[in-house]
Structures are given as structure tokens and as C-alpha cells.
Amino acid sequence: MGVSLKWNRAVRAQARPRLQFGLRGLSPAQRREARWGLIFISPWLIGFTLFYLMPMIASLIFSMHDFTLSAPEDARFVGLDNWNRMLFHDSNVWEGLRITFTFGTISLLIGMISAFMLAVLLNSKHLLARNVFRTLFYAPTMVPLIAAIVIWQRVLNPQTGWLNKIIELFGIDAVGVNGLRWLDDPNLVYFAYTFIGLWGIGNAVLINLAGLQGVPTELYEAAEIDGAGWGRRLWKITIPMVSPIIFYNLILNVLGLLQYFIVPWVLNQGNGYPEGTTRFYMVYFYKQAFTFQNMGYGAALAWLLFIVALLITLILFTTGRSWVYYSSEER
Amino acid sequence: MAKSPEKPLSSYQIARKRRNLLIQAGITLLALVVLSIYTMPLGYGVMTSLKTKDQASDPQGPVLPSEAVQYEYEGEMYDVVYVPTDAGLQQWALIKPTRRVSQFIDINNPDAGIIEWEGNWRALEPVFETSFKWGNYKEAWETIEFLKLLKNTFIYAFVTMIGTLVASALVAYGFARFKFPFRNTLFIVMISTIILPPAVTLVPTYAFFVQVLDWGGTWLPLIVPQMFGNAYNVFLLRQYFMTIPRELDDAAKIDGAGPMRTFLSVILPQAVPALTAVALFHFFFAWNDFFGPLIYLAGSRDLRPITVGLTEFNGLYRTEPQLILAAATISMILPLTIFFIAQRVFIQGIVITGVDK
Numbered sequence: 001m002g003v004s005l006k007w008n009r010a011v012r013a014q015a016r017p018r019l020q021f022g023l024r025g026l027s028p029a030q031r032r033e034a035r036w037g038l039i040f041i042s043p044w045l046i047g048f049t050l051f052y053l054m055p056m057i058a059s060l061i062f063s064m065h066d067f068t069l070s071a072p073e074d075a076r077f078v079g080l081d082n083w084n085r086m087l088f089h090d091s092n093v094w095e096g097l098r099i100t101f102t103f104g105t106i107s108l109l110i111g112m113i114s115a116f117m118l119a120v121l122l123n124s125k126h127l128l129a130r131n132v133f134r135t136l137f138y139a140p141t142m143v144p145l146i147a148a149i150v151i152w153q154r155v156l157n158p159q160t161g162w163l164n165k166i167i168e169l170f171g172i173d174a175v176g177v178n179g180l181r182w183l184d185d186p187n188l189v190y191f192a193y194t195f196i197g198l199w200g201i202g203n204a205v206l207i208n209l210a211g212l213q214g215v216p217t218e219l220y221e222a223a224e225i226d227g228a229g230w231g232r233r234l235w236k237i238t239i240p241m242v243s244p245i246i247f248y249n250l251i252l253n254v255l256g257l258l259q260y261f262i263v264p265w266v267l268n269q270g271n272g273y274p275e276g277t278t279r280f281y282m283v284y285f286y287k288q289a290f291t292f293q294n295m296g297y298g299a300a301l302a303w304l305l306f307i308v309a310l311l312i313t314l315i316l317f318t319t320g321r322s323w324v325y326y327s328s329e330e331r
Numbered sequence: 332m333a334k335s336p337e338k339p340l341s342s343y344q345i346a347r348k349r350r351n352l353l354i355q356a357g358i359t360l361l362a363l364v365v366l367s368i369y370t371m372p373l374g375y376g377v378m379t380s381l382k383t384k385d386q387a388s389d390p391q392g393p394v395l396p397s398e399a400v401q402y403e404y405e406g407e408m409y410d411v412v413y414v415p416t417d418a419g420l421q422q423w424a425l426i427k428p429t430r431r432v433s434q435f436i437d438i439n440n441p442d443a444g445i446i447e448w449e450g451n452w453r454a455l456e457p458v459f460e461t462s463f464k465w466g467n468y469k470e471a472w473e474t475i476e477f478l479k480l481l482k483n484t485f486i487y488a489f490v491t492m493i494g495t496l497v498a499s500a501l502v503a504y505g506f507a508r509f510k511f512p513f514r515n516t517l518f519i520v521m522i523s524t525i526i527l528p529p530a531v532t533l534v535p536t537y538a539f540f541v542q543v544l545d546w547g548g549t550w551l552p553l554i555v556p557q558m559f560g561n562a563y564n565v566f567l568l569r570q571y572f573m574t575i576p577r578e579l580d581d582a583a584k585i586d587g588a589g590p591m592r593t594f595l596s597v598i599l600p601q602a603v604p605a606l607t608a609v610a611l612f613h614f615f616f617a618w619n620d621f622f623g624p625l626i627y628l629a630g631s632r633d634l635r636p637i638t639v640g641l642t643e644f645n646g647l648y649r650t651e652p653q654l655i656l657a658a659a660t661i662s663m664i665l666p667l668t669i670f671f672i673a674q675r676v677f678i679q680g681i682v683i684t685g686v687d688k
Contacts, residue, residue: 035511
């Protein structure tokens with residue numbers, strides 16, 4: 001293309017310095033590239049501004065207002081009143097967090113260990129028809145969550161459900177009114193919810209599996225020559241080698257569990273049954289924000305959840321440095 | 332291991348082979364057992380969905396969908412039970428139960444007339460025959476108005492799938508192929524939106540959609556935000572676009588193609604597997620979406636998707652487990668079918684997002 005054209009473009013660029021923010025000091029070709037890049041990512045830039053950045057700021061502002069959606073004209077600035085109430089005067093908040101953490105810990109441990117062991121099983125070179133097994137083990141993850149909850153609700157029924165009948169086959173008294181009342185017994189309900197969650201571990205299994213396949217076989221051969229048994233190889237080679245993947249699963253799981261909502265909602269409309277053990281934090285948030293339409297207090301609750309999530313993520317990343325092994329990292 | 336001399340080697344090999352076979356059988360068996368327990372609820376759901384209402388809630392009922400056998404005698408229907416006799420267990424119809432001596436008819440030999448039998452008839456086991464109540468599916472389909480739910484879910488899934496696919500592909504192309512200021516920062520910001528709990532943005536977004544735009548009770552608040560691409564999809568597509576050789580772009584450039592043209596005629600055709608994976612992920616996401624429809628479509632019965640419809644159905648029809656389970660089974664047929672057909676693309680997509688980081 002001609003020199004004059006190029007020059008023209010340069011002049012135009014100088015005439016609109018604000019639009020060219022950050023593009024100064026680039027050659028015209030680089031500038032053109034940058035412009036195209038920004039054009040292509042503009043949908044995300046717009047979406048991010050409209051649905052992330054602005055709502056986040058708005059949410060913070062909301063949290064300092066007394067604002068009910070049914071009476072928006074009565075909205076007024078209350079400073080940190082909502083925060084004060086949330087942190088120091090509302091026992092539901094801490095109860096919700098405690099319940100979420102208790103259940104989260106149980107569910108996280110069982111879920112992650114199951115996903116890892118299942119991946120080890122599906123990666124075993126001794127397993128016949130491996131691909132068939134992989135597909136079948138993933139299938140329950142494809143069952144829509146609501147359908148899964150509805151089915152599990154009845155599988156866990158103490159009288160008619162199959163789970164207790166199967167347990168009974170092993171000689172344990174499970175069926176009946178005095179049996180294992182999974183969803184009604186405060187001591188069992190978190191395990192029951194965890195079982196429902198186990199139908200969602202498919203993605204974690206697949207990612208673990210990919211990680212296991214990436215472990216160099218020489219390591220195992222060397223260990224075998226040194227006389228290391230299966231358990232030792234698992235502990236000393238496999239787990240360290242796939243620790244980045246375990247870490248990734250851990251982060252995703254923790255973030256998901258902090259926002260645990262759908263299962264208690266579908267099972268008992270968030271009424272906390274049995275004995276208030278299922279009053280999860282998000283259930284309380286939902287009630288404040290959408291049942292009572294308390295936008296100000298709801299926003300404060302949401303921000304607290306965000307802060308907690310951020311803190312946990314930070315802690316995990318900090319401690320992760322000591323146990324997550326990145327083979328490409330130079331130390 | 333290869334230090335044994337030639338002759339004992341073969342016997343060693345045989346032993347090794349046998350041992351391997353044993354391990355193989357053991358591990359495969361273990362996988363089978365775990366799989367059956369893991370997928371047992373599916374079997375339970377399908378079985379119970381084919382039972383009668385009574386059978387579905389009968390703790391003693393048989394595993395397979397069954398019905399108590401009845402026998403017609405002189406225009407009346409009677410229950411058939413197993414009666415222990417000298418000639419072994421017989422199937423007799425219970426005509427007249429009394430406490431000590433009851434009257435029966437042998438259903439295989441009704442001409443023999445009334446047989447009297449001494450013993451407590453209450454201790455007798457009823458005779459069942461398998462019988463699948465396919466009608467439950469029809470009833471569930473009609474009661475829950477499945478066609479309407481299906482239509483709503485489909486429209487929602489399809490429209491947002493197209494939207495997010497177009498937007499995510501454009502954004503991914505921008506991040507994969509162009510240098511611009513703050514590219515890495517913006518990319519990290521985008522990825523970190525994954526850890527942001529949706530609750531934080533939800534309250535003002537909800538207030539804005541419902542109060543300012545008056546979009547409550549419509550699909551718009553659910554559809555519009557998905558027209559701008561999302562972090563997971565962009566990430567997956569970017570990773571894939573980066574594996575497409577740049578020489579292809581350059582060749583197109585020499586032929587005079589601009590960035591948009593290159594995107595449409597070089598990048599997109601090369602990235603069909605990744606695009607399919609994203610489309611599938613989104614489809615499943617939309618099929619499962621619950622929270623959004625729950626808050627925005629509250630009260631608009633005609634607009635509900637399957638998830639919300641099924642939840643309500645579950646609450647209202649507690650006493651009809653067979654219908655609820657039939658509805659649940661219907662709702663999972665499509666996702667499972669698509670998964671079994673497209674599993675390869677699907678699984679690769681999950682692995683790319685999970686492992687590459």
C-alpha cells in the first residue's frame with residue numbers, strides 16, 4: 001500500500017490520541033494488529049464491563065444501602081450497617097458458613113479421593129475394556145443434576161430405596177424406620193448429599209486420568225527395579241506427579257462447594273431439614289436477596305462470600321507452593 | 332528380571348502370564364462391582380418409573396416392576412398366593428380368607444373346585460408377575476407438560492449456544508493471534524472471573540434487569556449476558572486456535588484475506604472439534620441451568636425450563652414416585668444420548684480445559 005495512505009493513518013491516529021491509548025510507540029502494522037485484536041476481544045470487554053465490573057461495584061454500593069426491591073423509592077444509605085449486622089449480629093451468617101464448611105470438608109475429601117482412585121482404576125493397564133468403563137463411569141455426570149437429585153432422594157429412602165437394601169446384603173441392619181435414614185438423620189445427611197455429589201465427579205476423573213497418562217513410565221520402571229510396591233509408587237511417584245491436577249480440582253471443588261445450593265433447595269426448599277443441618281450459606285443468601293428481596297443485605301452477603309472465596313483461594317495458592325510439583329519449573 | 336537362564340524362563344513366563352491374567356480378572360471385576368454400585372441409582376430410577384404407584388412405595392415389593400397376579404372365578408377377581416402343600420408350593424387363588432381355614436382355587440386346575448387349606452392366610456406370599464407400566468411415561472409427560480418445558484429449554488439452550496459460540500470464538504481469536512497492549516493482563520482478568528462467585532454480581536444485575544428494564548418473567552436476563560462469551564469457552568478455544576499453524580494464516584494473508592476473512596475461512600474450519608466441544612458444553616450447561624431460571628422466571632409457569640419444572644413436580648407429586656422418576660428419566664435421555672454419540676470430542680474438551688491451565 002502507498003506511503004501517503006500510511007502517513008494518513010498516522011496523522012489520524014495522532015488526531016485521536018484517546019482512542020489510541022496504549023498504542024503509542026507502535027509501528028503502523030503493530031497498531032493495526034492491536035486494533036484488530038481489540039475489536040475481536042470487544043465482546044468480552046463489553047460483557048466484562050456490563051456483567052462483571054459494573055455489577056461488582058454496584059454490589060458494593062448496594063451493600064451500604066437499605067434497599068428492598070418492593071419499595072425501591074425507600075432506599076437509603078446506611079453506611080456499614082449491613083456489614084455490621086452481617087458480621088456481628090446475624091447468627092444465620094456464621095451458621096451458614098459453618099455448615100457450608102463442615103459439609104464442604106466431608107464432600108471434598110470423599111469426592112476428591114473417589115475421583116482420584118477411580119482415575120487410577122481406569123488407568124490400570126490390567127483393566128479390560130478400559131474405554132467402555134471410562135465412558136460408563138462418566139455417564140452419570142451427564143444426568144441433569146435435578147434428575148439426579150430426584151432419583152437419589154428415592155434411592156436413599158430408608159424403606160424402599162435400594163441403597164439400604166444393598167447395605168442389608170452385607171448383614172448390616174439398614175432398612176426400616178430404625179435403619180439408615182440418610183436424608184432425615186442429622187448425622188448422615190452430609191454423607192447423603194455427598195453421595196449425590198459423587199455423580200458429578202466425571203470431569204475430575206477425566207482430568208486426573210489425563211494427568212496419570214502424562215506421568216513418564218520410566219519413573220515407574222525405575223521404582224519397580226528399586227523394589228517399590230504399588231502403594232509406594234502411588235504415594236511417591238503418581239501423587240506428586242499429578243499434584244498440579246489435584247490442585248486444580250481442589251480449587252474448582254472448593255469454589256463450587258462454597259456456593260452449594262441446588263441440592264438442599266430441591267430436596268427441601270432450603271428449610272434446613274433435618275434439624276437445621278442444611279442451612280447452607282447460599283440458601284440464606286437466596287432467601288435474603290430473592291425471597292425477601294433485600295437487595296442491600298443480599299449484596300453484603302454476596303460480598304462476604306466473595307471475600308471468603310478469595311481468602312481460601314489465596315491460602316490454597318500459598319500453601320500449594322509447598323506440595324504442588326511443577327516439573328517444568330526451575331528452582 | 333531377565334537374569335534367569337533359558338530353561339526356567341519359560342515356566343517363569345507361564346507363571347507370570349497366569350499371574351497377569353489373575354490380576355486382569357481381579358481388576359476388571361473390581362471395576363464392574365464399583366460401576367454397578369455407582370450406576371445403581373440409574374437402574375433404580377428406571378425400574379421404579381415402570382412400577383405401579385403401590386409397588387413403587389412398597390418396601391417389600393419385588394425388584395422388577397410387577398403386579399400381583401389375580402384370578403377370575405365366577406366373575407370375581409381374587410389374589411393369587413403361594414400355598415405350601417404336600418405337593419410343593421402351589422399357586423392358588425385366595426377365595427375366602429378366614430383365620431384358620433381358608434378356601435382356595437388351584438389356578439392350574441380350577442375344575443377341582445374349592446380347596447380348603449389350614450393355616451394363617453396372612454403368612455402366604457402373593458404371586459407377582461413382571462409388568463412394565465409404560466403408561467407412567469405418558470402420564471408423566473402430560474402431567475408435567477413436558478412438551479412445553481422441552482420447547483423452552485431447547486430455545487434457551489440453542490439461542491445461547493449460538494451466541495456464546497460466536498462471541499467466544501471471536502474473543503479467543505483475538506487473544507490467540509493478535510498482539511495488543513495489556514493482552515496478558517486482560518487474559519488473566521478473564522480467567523480469574525472463573526473464581527468469582529456469581530452471587531457477587533447477581534444482586535445488582537437482578538435489580539437492574541427486573542427493576543430498570545422490567546425483564547422479570549422473561550428469558551432476556553438469562554440470554555443477553557451469555558452473548559459476550561465466557562472464560563471457559565474462550566480459554567478452550569484459544570488453546571485450540573494456538574495449535575493451528577500460523578503458516579495457514581500467513582498464506583491467507585498473502586492471498587489478500589483480512590483478519591475477519593482469515594478467521595472465517597482458516598481458523599474456524601480448522602477448529603471444528605473445539606467448537607463442537609464448546610457447543611456441547613454449553614448445551615449441557617443450559618440443559619442443567621437452574622439458578623437463573625429459578626430467580627428470573629419465578630411465577631411464569633409457561634416459560635419454565637425442564638429443571639425448574641421437574642423441581643416443582645417433585646415437590647407437588649411426592650406421593651407419585653413412579654411419575655417423578657419417569658419424568659426424571661425422560662429429562663436425561665437427550666443429554667445421555669448426545670454424550671454417547673459425541674463422547675470423543677466431549678472428553679477431549681474437558682481434558683484440554685483441565686490440563687493446560
